[in-house]
Amino acid sequence: xxxxxxxxxxxxxxxxxxxxxxxxxxxxxxxxxxxxxxxxxxxxxxxxxxxxxxxxxxxxxxxxxxxxxxxxxxxxxxxxxxxxxxxxxxxxxxxxxxxxxxxxxxxxxxxxxxxxxxxxxxxxxxxxxxxxxxxxxxxxxxxxxxxxxxxxxxxxxxxxxxxxxxxxxxxxxxxxxxxxxxxxxxxxxxxxxxxxxxxxxxxxxxxxxxxxxxxxxxxxxxxxxxxxxxxxxxxxxxxxxxxxxxxxxxxxxxxxxxxxxxxxxxxxxxxxxxxxxxxxxxxxxxxxxxxxxxxxxxxxxxxxxxxxxxxxxxxxxxxxxxxxxxxxxxxxxxxxxxxxxxxxxxxxxxxxxxxxxxxxxxxxxxxxxxxxxxxxxxxxxxxxxxxxxxxxxxxxxxxxxxxxxxxxxxxxxxxxxxxxxxxxxxxxxxxxxxxxxxxxxxxxxxxxxxxxxxxxxxxxxxxxxxxxxxxxxxxxxxxxxxxxxxxxxxxxxxxxxxxx
Amino acid sequence: xxxxxxxxxxxxxxxxxxxxxxxxxxxxxxxxxxxxxxxxxxxxxxxxxxxxxxxxxxxxxxxxxxxxxxxxxxxxxxxxxxxxxxxxxxxxxxxxxxxxxxxxxxxxxxxxxxxxxxxxxxxxxxxxxxxxxxxxxxxxxxxxxxxxxxxxxxxxxxxxxxxxxxxxxxxxxxxxxxxxxxxxxxxxxxxxxxxxxxxxxxxxxxxxxxxxxxxxxxxxxxxxxxxxxxxxxxxxxxxxxxxxxxxxxxxxxxxxxxxxxxxxxxxxxxxxxxxxxxxxxxxxxxxxxxxxxxxxxxxxxxxxxxxxxxxxxxxxxxxxxxxxxxxxxxxxxxxxxxxxxxxxxxxxxxxxxxxxxxxxxxxxxxxxxxxxxxxxxxxxxxxxxxxxxxxxxxxxxxxxxxxxxxxxxxxxx
Numbered sequence: 001x002x003x004x005x006x007x008x009x010x011x012x013x014x015x016x017x018x019x020x021x022x023x024x025x026x027x028x029x030x031x032x033x034x035x036x037x038x039x040x041x042x043x044x045x046x047x048x049x050x051x052x053x054x055x056x057x058x059x060x061x062x063x064x065x066x067x068x069x070x071x072x073x074x075x076x077x078x079x080x081x082x083x084x085x086x087x088x089x090x091x092x093x094x095x096x097x098x099x100x101x102x103x104x105x106x107x108x109x110x111x112x113x114x115x116x117x118x119x120x121x122x123x124x125x126x127x128x129x130x131x132x133x134x135x136x137x138x139x140x141x142x143x144x145x146x147x148x149x150x151x152x153x154x155x156x157x158x159x160x161x162x163x164x165x166x167x168x169x170x171x172x173x174x175x176x177x178x179x180x181x182x183x184x185x186x187x188x189x190x191x192x193x194x195x196x197x198x199x200x201x202x203x204x205x206x207x208x209x210x211x212x213x214x215x216x217x218x219x220x221x222x223x224x225x226x227x228x229x230x231x232x233x234x235x236x237x238x239x240x241x242x243x244x245x246x247x248x249x250x251x252x253x254x255x256x257x258x259x260x261x262x263x264x265x266x267x268x269x270x271x272x273x274x275x276x277x278x279x280x281x282x283x284x285x286x287x288x289x290x291x292x293x294x295x296x297x298x299x300x301x302x303x304x305x306x307x308x309x310x311x312x313x314x315x316x317x318x319x320x321x322x323x324x325x326x327x328x329x330x331x332x333x334x335x336x337x338x339x340x341x342x343x344x345x346x347x348x349x350x351x352x353x354x355x356x357x358x359x360x361x362x363x364x365x366x367x368x369x370x371x372x373x374x375x376x377x378x379x380x381x382x383x384x385x386x387x388x389x390x391x392x393x394x395x396x397x398x399x400x401x402x403x404x405x406x407x408x409x410x411x412x413x414x415x416x417x418x419x420x421x422x423x424x425x426x427x428x429x430x431x432x433x434x435x436x437x438x439x440x441x442x443x444x445x446x447x448x449x450x451x452x453x454x455x456x457x458x459x460x461x462x463x464x465x466x467x468x469x470x471x472x473x474x475x476x477x478x479x480x481x482x483x484x485x486x487x488x489x490x491x492x493x494x495x496x497x498x499x500x
Numbered sequence: 501x502x503x504x505x506x507x508x509x510x511x512x513x514x515x516x517x518x519x520x521x522x523x524x525x526x527x528x529x530x531x532x533x534x535x536x537x538x539x540x541x542x543x544x545x546x547x548x549x550x551x552x553x554x555x556x557x558x559x560x561x562x563x564x565x566x567x568x569x570x571x572x573x574x575x576x577x578x579x580x581x582x583x584x585x586x587x588x589x590x591x592x593x594x595x596x597x598x599x600x601x602x603x604x605x606x607x608x609x610x611x612x613x614x615x616x617x618x619x620x621x622x623x624x625x626x627x628x629x630x631x632x633x634x635x636x637x638x639x640x641x642x643x644x645x646x647x648x649x650x651x652x653x654x655x656x657x658x659x660x661x662x663x664x665x666x667x668x669x670x671x672x673x674x675x676x677x678x679x680x681x682x683x684x685x686x687x688x689x690x691x692x693x694x695x696x697x698x699x700x701x702x703x704x705x706x707x708x709x710x711x712x713x714x715x716x717x718x719x720x721x722x723x724x725x726x727x728x729x730x731x732x733x734x735x736x737x738x739x740x741x742x743x744x745x746x747x748x749x750x751x752x753x754x755x756x757x758x759x760x761x762x763x764x765x766x767x768x769x770x771x772x773x774x775x776x777x778x779x780x781x782x783x784x785x786x787x788x789x790x791x792x793x794x795x796x797x798x799x800x801x802x803x804x805x806x807x808x809x810x811x812x813x814x815x816x817x818x819x820x821x822x823x824x825x826x827x828x829x830x831x832x833x834x835x836x837x838x839x840x841x842x843x844x845x846x847x848x849x850x851x852x853x854x855x856x857x858x859x860x861x862x863x864x865x866x867x868x869x870x871x872x873x874x875x876x877x878x879x880x881x882x883x884x885x886x887x888x889x890x891x892x893x894x895x896x897x898x899x900x901x902x903x904x905x906x907x908x909x910x911x912x913x
Contacts, residue, residue, distance in 0.1 A: 208686025
C-alpha cells in the first residue's frame, strides 16, 4: 500500500542504482549509519501512521548537510527516490519509505548550534526534538512557540516538513511563522541557504514554500527559528459543561468578545473517559464536554481577560471551573489533553486519528452531524479538538478483530472529512496529506490548482525523486519549459545591459 | 519608450475586457509608458486578458492603486497594465471565524472599515494611503504592527491568482489552520507581480483593541535607541509595536505601542514607561509619522533588515551616511530615506549593506530616481540573493516567457 507504480522507462534498474547509492553511503558514513540488513530495515517500515508499511531499500543516518547532499546527489544520479524522516511521529504517512528507495533519517543531526537570546533566535539541526529547543531557551526567559502534542519526541525537521501547529497556534501561529532561515539540500544535491536571520529576505519566499511541503521539495539540514518571550502570566482553566453545544457556545462567546486565548481545547465525554482511564487527570465528573482554556501575556491584561472568560463560560452553562494555581496543576490539565490520542487505546483496541478543519462557527452543526454518523453506523467517535481554530481530531474507534469493523471505521472517518470539505474547511489542519489523504486533494482543489502546485514541485524536483507519491494524487511530468527567454538577452536579464 | 502594439493584439485585448484604453501620462510604470491599460471587472476578464497576452507575447504589469508601482527595478517592457482597481469588493467577512475574503483591488482602508463593524481588523498597517490588498500582498508591505502580528505573509490564508497563461489557480482556503497542499500564497507574497496577478485573498483577522497607548522615549545616540528597544522587546510587556524614529540628527525616539483591553491600558503603559525611563511620555495619540515611510516623493527609499543585536550598528552607520531611518526596530525591519544624489546613494547603500549583512540582514532599494536604479542594477537594488537559481526555476515554471513585470524583481527577473 502507498507504493505508486513507477514508470519502468524512467528508472531502468532500481536495484543497481540503489546498490550504487549504498556504496556511496558506505564511503561517506560509518558502518553503523548505513543500514541494508532486511531485519533492521523493517524497523523503519512505517511512521506514526502504522497501517501503511513499506520496508525501505536502504536507510542512512547522516551527520551533516554535506553527507545529506552527497547521498541525495547519488540518488539523483541514479534516479533513486529518497524520503527524509525525523522522529517518525507523523500521522499521515509522510515518511513512509520507498521499497526501492533510500530513507534518510536525520536523528543523528541533533545539535542545537546556537541560542542567541539577544537576537531571539536559535539555530538547530533537523533531528533536534521540538521540546529541547524550548528547554535550551527557557533559562534565558524564552521558548519555541509551536508545540505539537508530540513535542516530547517529534523533531524540528519533521515540524518544518509538516508545518506543525499545536494547541497554541490559535494565538502564536504555526511553524512557518517561526522559522526565519534554513540550510536546505535540493533534490539535485545542492546545499542552499533559504531566508536570512533577519525577517523579509529579498526574493521569492522559497522557505515558505518548503515549510509544509512534506519533504517533497528537499531536505532541511538546519533551521534558524524565532524564540518567543515567556509570558509574564499564564492562566489555565479547565471548564466543565454538560454538552459540547454549551462548550461550543462558550468558545464562540470568547472569540466574539475579542479575546484570543493562547489555546482553547475541547474534549467530549468519550475522550474525557479515555484520558481519565489513562492518566487520571481528574477532569470534572459527569461532564459532557470540557474546555481547556489558556490565557497568557502581560499580567494585568490576562487578569482582565480571565474575568471575562470566567463570566462567559458561566453564562453558557459551565458547571465547574477549575483554575490551575501552580505549574503542577497546569501540567495535569494539559496531560489529560495531550495524552488523549494515546489514551483512547484504553477504551478501544484500535482507532483512527482524524484531522480535519471546519470554520469555527460551523462547529455545532458539524458535531451534530458527526453524532448522527456515529449513531447510524454504530461506530464510536471520541472528539478532541482545537476549538479556537476549528481543527477537529475525531478518534474513530473500532476493533480490528471484528470482521468489517475496520472498513466501517474507515467509512465514518472518510465521511467526517467530507463534512469538513462541505463546510468549506480543510482535509488536514496539521497532520499533513502524506499518503493517507492524497486521494482527497481533488475534493479541495481543482485540476488547475493542483497543476499550479505541481509547478513548484517541478521547479524544485523535476526528476520527482524527493518523497514521490506523497501529497498529490497524480504527479505532473515536468517537461522542458517552452519559450524560455524568448525576448530577453541573458546579459539584459543579468542587469549588464539595458534596452531602453 | 511607449510600447507599440500591433493592431491584432490591441483588438484581442479589447475583446477580452470592456474597459481598455491606451496608456497615458498617468499610467507610467516607473517611467515606462504602457501600450494599453485594461481595467477588468472580474476574475474571468483577468483570465481572458492574461490568456490574450500569452497568445500575443505581451508583457504585463498588474496594478492596484499604483501606490508602490515604482518599487523594484524598472520593468523592461509594459505592453499591458492589468488594473484591478475595479475589483474592489470585500466579498465576505465572517466575524465568528475571524476571516475576511476580499478582491485584490479593494483598498486596505475599505477592508478595515468593513471588518471594524465586527470589532475586528486586518493587522496590516496602511503605510501608503490608498494601498490595495493586491499591492500589499505583492510587495509584502508592512508597518509597525508587524512586530506582534507579522506581515501579509503571516496573515494570508487563501489566495486566488491568475497565472501568466491565464489559468486561474487558488491555494489555501477559508480556515486559518490548513496544511493541505503547497502554500502558494507564500510564494506570491512579496513576488512583485512576477508570478501571477492576484485577484482574491483571504486573511485571518484580529480583534480590534479596546485601548491604545503610545509610550515614546527620546534618544540621541544609536546605542541609546538600541538599548531602549532591547529593554522593551526582552521584557514581558507584549508590545504591539516597537518603532525607532531616527530621521533627524540628535532627535530620535523609540515609540512603543500597547494594545489590549480597556482596563489594562494605563497599567501596561506605566510598566513600559518605567522600562524606558523618566523621560518617556505616554499618549493616547500616535506620534507624528507613525506607520508612514520616512521618504518624500523623489527620494531614494531603502528597506534595511538586521537582527536585534545589530540595531545599534545599523543606526550608527545610517546616521553617518545621512540616511533618515524609521521603522520596526523591535522586529529588525527599518526604512531609510536619502536624497536624489546617485553617488551618495551608491556609497550609502554599500555601507549599509555591509553593516546589515554583518548582522544577518539585507538592504533593498525599494524605490528611487531612474538614474539611481539604473546605476545600481539588479544586484545593487536587490542586493545579493542566495538561492537565486532556485528562484529562477520557480519563475520559469510560472512565467516561462518572462512576461510578468519583466525585470522588476531579484536577479532582473
